[in-house]
Amino acid sequence: MITQDSIEALKARLDVVDVVGSYIELKKAGANFKAPCPFHDEKTGSFVVSPSKQIYHCFGCGAGGDSVKFVMEYEKLNYPEALEKLASSYNFSLSYTDNKDNKPRSQLMEKVSEWYQGLLTSKPSALSYIKERGIYESSVEKFGIGYAPDSNATINYIKSQMLNMSEAVDMGVVGYNEENRTTYARFIERITFPIHSANGTVVGFGGRTITGHQAKYINSPETKFFNKSRLFYAYHHAKHDIYKKHEIIITEGYLDVVMLHQAGFTNAVATLGTALTVEHLPLLRKGEAKVIMAYDGDGAGRAAALKAAKLLSASGFNGGVVIFEGGQDPADMVQKGAIEELSDMFRKPKPFIEFVIDETLSLYNLSDPKAKETAMHEGIAYLKTLSAMLQEEYKPYLASRLGISPSFVRLTNKPQTNQNNPLIQKNSHRDMWELSLIKTVLEHPHLIDQILDALDPSLLQFHSQEFAMAIQGNREAPTLMAILVDETIVALKDEKALRAELIAFLSKHYERKLKKINMQSSVSFEEKAFYIRLYRGKIAKLKQGELVTARD
Ligand SMILES: [Zn+2]
8 A cells, every 4th residue: 555655745746837737738827727628528628727726627527636636537547546647657665665566667568668669660561551551650659659579579679678588588578488598578579569567567469460470469478467357448539528428438459449549449459359248347347338240241250249238238338249241340441441330330239238139149040940949038038137127128129020929928936126137136035244255255266275175065055056166167157146236245355255244144144053953853862962052162163153065
């Protein structure tokens, strides 16, 4: 954690006019400064910055606060992230209460990225690729596009700059060959696209070969700072417009993003060589944006779009899918100048639910009654992942696509309307305690051992199956995704909370067992006495706060 002293010292150094003025243009107006508000659409200047009070305030939308608040709002950062951002722009070093985990990162990745950028112009074949694809110089600069030379040059650069080689290995810039104990560059003769974290630090690279290497695109390996299934390429460039337009465009490639931004679609990002996963959802929820998935029309693209649309619709996202037919992609269209056409496509994406139903049915020959029946069942199974309201809403749609009467579309197991998590509604009972324990396993895997030490998975009465899946780390399972995205289910926050919950659960468990054994007439007196003593002993220990093991 950042120490309070250093926060105060940093704040004392900040001037709100300076900070705000580094993001937007301010005009002097009396004792204050004015500008069109960056947080809502307007042409007049309702946005006022007061140097004497060191605050900003918008009379239009009510936004307001100090320098740190402005950076949080404008850059979509949390409090410590905003402090770190400000500290780095003002060359201020923050101090931390425990320096182990929060040690500020070195600038290694930024340095390597800058070096790659500088090399781009020295390589004619790299430059001609940039030109061929229609990438403007301004985009090269904005996205920090560069060129990675041969392996030796990179290794020598790191050595000559006295950068830490083992950090370069940890960050995935350099690989280490265990056998002959040598280091080698991960990116060799490739156009490089730096990948940033959501708050703008370089955490990896994407590389496009220009020497016809078999792998056309490669990404940095996953590291402590770089999780491919959580991040989007160019999110830090796009986030401001995502929040402003309440819309995000997700594409499949770096080049699509670069070209879309170039054409003014500055809310575009890309997945990093992976499918859209449940881990992306927290970032996607930010800014309450409508999600537009822009995918290729080939088999792989359609399958990925179908999977994403299922995930997003079941998780309550609004938005739709745009499919690029005929081998086209967004980058090609921008290069051809088909901006209007693109605009139209993004304006009218096919809503997720319709897309899923249409794609699902397209896999069947609906003139064959038997296939049609299977298709209907698959359609129904999908509808059941949606909220009760949406199920009713889309029942007629599914029926009309199948050319049958809506009365055939039977959504049995009518979900309860007050529960917004349809994937787990098929259980007759939704046990919040067990669900919370499952979410704890999913969010804090390091607590698994403690849980398994205390209880056997079979002790869960309602959700033991989901619990077992969670223990196995099978996070892709739809029921687990549903638990992860359901905000009414809250994970236990730490070991202490978990311990208290386990003690309460086990106490109830043994109370129940005690009652049961007392009522059993078929058990011999000796046996009864043995179990009564055993259960009472466990209950007594639990009462004193001792965690016992329950295997029966
Ligand atoms: Zn405003």
